[in-house]
Amino acid sequence: MGIREHVQLMKQSSPQMAASPLSLRDRALQSVKESLLQNKEAIFRANEEDLCRADAQQIAPAVRKRLKFDAHKLADVCAGIDSLLSLPDPVGRVTLNRELDAGLILRRVTVPIGVIGIIFEARPDALVQISCLCIKSGNCAVLKGGKETASTNKILFDLIHQAAVSAGLPESCLLQASAHSEIDELLECDDCVDLLIPRGSNQFVRYIMEHTRIPVMGHSDGICSIYVDEHADFRKAIPILIDAKTQYTAACNAAETLLVNRKIAPTFLPLAAKALAEAGVRLRGTEEVAQILRRPVKTLCDSSLSSGLPDGTIHSEDILQDTDFHKEYLDLILAVKLVDSVEEAAAHINRYGSHHTDCIVTEDDAAGEKFMSLVDSAGVYRNCSTRFADGFRYGFGAEVGISTGKLHARGPVGLDGLVTYKYRLYGSGQIVGDYASGAKSFHFKDLPLS
Numbered sequence: 001m002g003i004r005e006h007v008q009l010m011k012q013s014s015p016q017m018a019a020s021p022l023s024l025r026d027r028a029l030q031s032v033k034e035s036l037l038q039n040k041e042a043i044f045r046a047n048e049e050d051l052c053r054a055d056a057q058q059i060a061p062a063v064r065k066r067l068k069f070d071a072h073k074l075a076d077v078c079a080g081i082d083s084l085l086s087l088p089d090p091v092g093r094v095t096l097n098r099e100l101d102a103g104l105i106l107r108r109v110t111v112p113i114g115v116i117g118i119i120f121e122a123r124p125d126a127l128v129q130i131s132c133l134c135i136k137s138g139n140c141a142v143l144k145g146g147k148e149t150a151s152t153n154k155i156l157f158d159l160i161h162q163a164a165v166s167a168g169l170p171e172s173c174l175l176q177a178s179a180h181s182e183i184d185e186l187l188e189c190d191d192c193v194d195l196l197i198p199r200g201s202n203q204f205v206r207y208i209m210e211h212t213r214i215p216v217m218g219h220s221d222g223i224c225s226i227y228v229d230e231h232a233d234f235r236k237a238i239p240i241l242i243d244a245k246t247q248y249t250a251a252c253n254a255a256e257t258l259l260v261n262r263k264i265a266p267t268f269l270p271l272a273a274k275a276l277a278e279a280g281v282r283l284r285g286t287e288e289v290a291q292i293l294r295r296p297v298k299t300l301c302d303s304s305l306s307s308g309l310p311d312g313t314i315h316s317e318d319i320l321q322d323t324d325f326h327k328e329y330l331d332l333i334l335a336v337k338l339v340d341s342v343e344e345a346a347a348h349i350n351r352y353g354s355h356h357t358d359c360i361v362t363e364d365d366a367a368g369e370k371f372m373s374l375v376d377s378a379g380v381y382r383n384c385s386t387r388f389a390d391g392f393r394y395g396f397g398a399e400v401g402i403s404t405g406k407l408h409a410r411g412p413v414g415l416d417g418l419v420t421y422k423y424r425l426y427g428s429g430q431i432v433g434d435y436a437s438g439a440k441s442f443h444f445k446d447l448p449l450s
Helices: 003-019 022-038 040-056 061-067 071-086 124-136 147-167 181-187 202-210 234-246 265-278 287-294 342-352 365-374 432-437
Strands: 094-101 104-112 115-120 140-144 174-177 195-199 224-228 255-261 282-285 333-339 357-361 379-382 401-403 411-413 419-426
Touching: 003 104, 003 115, 003 140, 003 174, 003 181, 022 040, 022 071, 022 124, 022 147, 040 061, 040 071, 040 147, 061 147, 071 124, 115 124, 115 181, 124 140, 124 147, 124 174, 140 181, 147 174, 174 181, 195 202, 195 401, 224 234, 224 342, 234 255, 234 265, 234 357, 255 265, 255 342, 265 282, 265 287, 265 333, 282 287, 287 333, 333 342, 342 357, 342 365, 357 365, 365 379
Parallel strands: 115 140, 115 195, 140 174, 224 255, 224 357, 255 333, 282 333, 357 379
Antiparallel strands: 094 104, 104 419, 401 411
16 A cells, blocks of 8 residues: 555544544554653664664764764653653634524534645654654644664554554544655645645655645754844853754754944854854954954953953955855854944844744844844744754644744744644524625624633
């Protein structure tokens, strides 16, 4: 049986999945968690197989880091499941309750999207997060992971599927696509797949978007910027910058660009360069940035931070032009540029960024609000690391990905992003002719949602 036949069966089962009670879906999630913990050694052995193949193929360090599924990753996904279990049912929420006329009530009610295809690369923990989010939200899911984690994905999927079905969910609630050729077959299933969510490189996501009629939700690049304003507190700015760049360099919400106000650049840049160098970060920047880092530092705004400050440099091969700021490094490399104002910082981010997550460091409320208004990104932050852009950290339980689009869902996509809505109209014999003729008239009245 090919992908199309499997997905057609899934489409037929999706109403049953959507109508399943919350107690059943939560019981399935609890069963999934218990199964993962009981079989953790087998999961780790499968992951070691994937890591050995990755080493043999000399896969890039940033990619290899994403492949690893160890005790820490297992604890994270289990914490995500616990968080999902604590959340209310996203299905069946009444978001509009309106009386159109006496005995004629209109309600807008949340419902699952239906059948969702998720295609992701090199992230076995993503398979767990996505599966559990789809179970909680009453969606059926087709999962296609990268070949780099074939062994880990296989055992994770088998354990999750068996646990979900044993708890009472439909057999076809989850499907794993394993062959690369099945991606193109899945892309043609616009009659039975309601949404595609790709997670991977810019080239990969663009391919998905250009080869299907199925709606696509997701993002490609994660070019996140931090702007250090002239009114920034350096003691906040440097730890934020270090965390955003180094806490997990392979993540799409890691900082790739540092923008610094020119007024503070002579004092702030050497401090930042020292801290970044100690964290193993290589700087790339404009000639203007390089010149500042070549100068001896004579005065600093805070002498307690200046002891032992070395002269910083940017090598000639790391000099950037404005057009070089489109790059996502996913490595210990940071691009640096100076700007004159909040407006210029926002203009740079809107032009060269990826509309993912961007931050301003400032103690000036007006500057902070202006930045948040001007920057056209899914996440705009003030005085905190861009690494907070995550469904689990937002209290969503987990996420299927981060959307940089503006339709349906934006930012980390959790349970709310996996439901749509339908209108339910409750009548008592009304016909439109009476309203068209003037015999009756509408008197719209909003009722309590509960």
